[in-house]
Amino acid sequence: AILSAILHGLSPDRPLAGRSALVTAGPTHEPIDPVRYIANRSSGTQGYAIAEALAAAGADVTLVSGPTTLPDPAGVHTVRVETAREMLDACRHALPCDIAVCTAAVADWHVAPAAQKIKKTADAAPPALQLAPNPDILAMLSQPGPTRPELVIGFAAETEHVLAHATAKRERKGCDWIVANDVSPGTGVMGGTENEVILITAAGREHWPRLDKAQVAHRLVARIVTFLQTPHPNPE
Amino acid sequence: AILSAILHGLSPDRPLAGRSALVTAGPTHEPIDPVRYIANRSSGTQGYAIAEALAAAGADVTLVSGPTTLPDPAGVHTVRVETAREMLDACRHALPCDIAVCTAAVADWHVAPAAQKIKKTADAAPPALQLAPNPDILAMLSQPGPTRPELVIGFAAETEHVLAHATAKRERKGCDWIVANDVSPGTGVMGGTENEVILITAAGREHWPRLDKAQVAHRLVARIVTFLQTPHPNPE
Numbered sequence: 001a002i003l004s005a006i007l008h009g010l011s012p013d014r015p016l017a018g019r020s021a022l023v024t025a026g027p028t029h030e031p032i033d034p035v036r037y038i039a040n041r042s043s044g045t046q047g048y049a050i051a052e053a054l055a056a057a058g059a060d061v062t063l064v065s066g067p068t069t070l071p072d073p074a075g076v077h078t079v080r081v082e083t084a085r086e087m088l089d090a091c092r093h094a095l096p097c098d099i100a101v102c103t104a105a106v107a108d109w110h111v112a113p114a115a116q117k118i119k120k121t122a123d124a125a126p127p128a129l130q131l132a133p134n135p136d137i138l139a140m141l142s143q144p145g146p147t148r149p150e151l152v153i154g155f156a157a158e159t160e161h162v163l164a165h166a167t168a169k170r171e172r173k174g175c176d177w178i179v180a181n182d183v184s185p186g187t188g189v190m191g192g193t194e195n196e197v198i199l200i201t202a203a204g205r206e207h208w209p210r211l212d213k214a215q216v217a218h219r220l221v222a223r224i225v226t227f228l229q230t231p232h233p234n235p236e
Numbered sequence: 237a238i239l240s241a242i243l244h245g246l247s248p249d250r251p252l253a254g255r256s257a258l259v260t261a262g263p264t265h266e267p268i269d270p271v272r273y274i275a276n277r278s279s280g281t282q283g284y285a286i287a288e289a290l291a292a293a294g295a296d297v298t299l300v301s302g303p304t305t306l307p308d309p310a311g312v313h314t315v316r317v318e319t320a321r322e323m324l325d326a327c328r329h330a331l332p333c334d335i336a337v338c339t340a341a342v343a344d345w346h347v348a349p350a351a352q353k354i355k356k357t358a359d360a361a362p363p364a365l366q367l368a369p370n371p372d373i374l375a376m377l378s379q380p381g382p383t384r385p386e387l388v389i390g391f392a393a394e395t396e397h398v399l400a401h402a403t404a405k406r407e408r409k410g411c412d413w414i415v416a417n418d419v420s421p422g423t424g425v426m427g428g429t430e431n432e433v434i435l436i437t438a439a440g441r442e443h444w445p446r447l448d449k450a451q452v453a454h455r456l457v458a459r460i461v462t463f464l465q466t467p468h469p470n471p472e
Contacts, residue, residue, distance in 0.1 A: 032274070034395045034421055035341065039265075040272045069305050105271065108356040109363075117395045117419075120344040126369060127345075131362035159270050159353045183353075185270055 014058030015225045020097040021059040022149070023051040024104035024137065026066035028084045032129065033114040040105045041183075041190040042157075044068035047103030049217035051076045054099070057221050062094040066104055084110065084134035091137055099224060100149040102138045102175075105157055110134050142174035151227055152176050153220075157183040157190070163198060163205070170200055177201045179220065199223070250294030251461045256333040257295040258385070259287040260340035260373065262302035264320045268365065269350040276341045277419075277426040278393075280304035283339030285453035287312045290335070293457050298330040302340055320346065320370035327373055335460060336385040338374045338411075341393055346370050378410035387463055388412050389456075393419040393426070399434060399441070406436055413437045415456065435459070 025047020027040045048070050051063040055075040063078045064087055072078040079090045084106045091100075109131035118127055138154045152175040156166035159182065166180030178200040183190040196210040199220075208219065261283020263276040284306050287299040291311040299314045300323055308314040315326045320342045327336075345367035354363055374390045388411040392402035395418065402416030414436040419426040432446040435456075444455065 029275075035278075035393060035419055035426060036274060036276045036343075038268070038272060039275045042271075107272075117393070118344075119401070120369070126367035129365045129367065131365065133356070133362060157271060157353070165355070183271060190271060 015229070016054060016099075016221075017058035019059045019099060019228065021051075021054045021061045021099040021101065022064065022091060022094040022097045022141075023047055023054065023061060023101045024064045024087060024091065024106070025051065026068040026070075027105050028066045028087055028107045028134075029082050030084065030107045030110040030134075031113040032111045033116065033118050035117050038107060038109075038111065039067075040107065042066070042105035043191045044070050044103075045191075045193065046155075046195055046213045046216065047101070048073050049214045050101050050103060050220060051078075053214070053217040053221040054101075054224075057225065059099065062097070064090040064094065064104070066106075083107075084137070088135045088137050088140065091141065095141075095147040095149075097149050098228070099151050099153075100141045101153045101220075102141065103155045103179075104137070106137055107134055136173070138173045138175055142176075144174075151224060153224075154178050156180040159184045163200075166198065166200055167205075251465070252290060252335075252457075253294035255295045255335060255464065257287075257290045257297045257335040257337065258300065258327060258330040258333045258377075259283055259290065259297060259337045260300045260323060260327065260342070261287065262304040262306075263341050264302045264323055264343045264370075265318050266320065266343045266346040266370075267349040268347045269352065269354050271353050274343060274345075274347065275303075276343065278302070278341035279427045280306050280339075281427075281429065282391075282431055282449045282452065283337070284309050285450045286337050286339060286456060287314075289450070289453040289457040290337075290460075293461065295335065298333070300326040300330065300340070302342075319343075320373070324371045324373050324376065327377065331377075331385075332383040333385050334464070335387050335389075336377045337389045337391075337456075338377065339391045339415075340373070342373055343370055372409070374409045374411055378412075380410075387460060389460075390414050392416040395420045399436075402434065402436055403441075 026044035027042040030038045051061050052073045055061045061076045063076045065080055081087045081090050111129050142152045154175040156169045156178050158165045162180050162182045166178045170178040180198040189195055194210055195213050195216045197208050199206045262280035263278040265273040265275050267273045287297050288309045291297045297312045299312045317323045317326050347365050378388045390411040392405045392414050394401045398416050398418045402414045406414040416434040425431055430446055431449050431452045433444050435442045
């Protein structure tokens with residue numbers, strides 16, 4: 001990485017050369033039994049686009065992805081996982097890094113899974129699914145300490161009170177920036193090709209126009225480059 | 237269909253010309269809220285292969301498919317659905333038909349879905365998911381009556397006591413045949429390219445060797461052709 005920085009650090013088209021980035025993307029799948037699971041509608045498209053854009057800017061990128069139908073992005077080290085707990089482990093292995101961008105729609109809960117397929121019986125009531133909290137990957141990455149990335153960016157997928165929920169999430173998680181978006185079914189964002197986001201930083205918030213997810217990625221990477229090139233107080 | 241039967245009825249390579257078939261395939265997705273859902277690991281591969289094999293044998297095929305990543309099979313009328321209740325509606329619209337093959341891994345339960353994304357709060361316990369039974373599509377198709385297909389075939393995906401569970405399922409549902417398979421994670425069947433099945437009929441059971449799913453489909457269609465060409469008592 002140091003050699004890479006020396007070779008590429010001054011190159012204007014590879015402004016992140018020598019920098020390492022972790023990107024999480026996609027949904028997680030939480031098993032109920034050997035055949036059933038809880039999932040969500042995240043396609044991974046926005047996270048994959050950010051991983052590609054970071055790599056194009058010269059960063060050494062690890063993409064930790066839940067189950068998606070997308071191919072591994074070129075020039076990115078992709079690690080495939082299924083559950084939130086597996087995603088946490090893979091993220092820990094990717095530390096230390098300079099930049100973390102958490103786009104994954106990590107399940108908030110997992111189910112205590114059954115060893116065998118749960119059988120439906122005519123006389124019994126439907127089973128109750130007992131949920132337990134999953135690890136909070138964004139909060140873990142945001143915790144102060146020697147391996148905290150210089151810049152931690154979270155995503156907030158909301159269906160109501162987008163700005164209020166996302167602003168509260170930034171405070172609660174301790175991350176530097178939150179990219180908030182409205183994923184209500186009518187917006188077509190989740191699983192779609194476009195995104196309309198609000199970037200929330202310590203300095204305030206910016207409403208970006210509706211853009212192709214690749215354009216959102218490039219715009220976000222440009223902001224990351226500016227941030228890393230600007231002196232800023234240590235968050236600790 | 238009658239004209240088609242006259243034109244093709246005697247063609248040895250189109251033995252199902254003039255016959256209509258309904259195939260269900262894939263998982264169903266049962267929404268928990270606007271972003272989360274319960275799913276299962278069915279890929280739809282076996283059902284799509286059966287739909288293609290039936291069409292290749294000359295049948296007029298409607299494929300009712302849950303969410304899959306597979307392309308619509310050529311020469312098959314494909315109807316895409318998401319939930320078990322939507323699958324039931326699509327199957328009702330496909331009646332009457334001569335042959336029904338129910339390969340879909342239909343969710344046994346649905347969740348009373350939340351209108352907005354369920355928020356995780358630090359102090360509250362995880363939500364309990366209240367499950368309610370889904371309609372039983374195989375039992376509906378198997379019910380005696382004027383629109384009952386001449387041959388109704390169900391699939392049983394089991395992880396233990398495969399033969400006992402599948403034999404009981406045939407009796408309980410009222411279908412003519414059950415194709416039973418072991419979908420334990422170690423078998424690689426669910427989401428894989430091969431299948432190892434037991435065909436259970438009124439006459440007994442047959443263990444088939446491990447075969448490519450396309451070969452299972454062609455063997456099953458050959459059995460269907462023989463059944464329809466042989467006089468058999470009305471199930472009513």
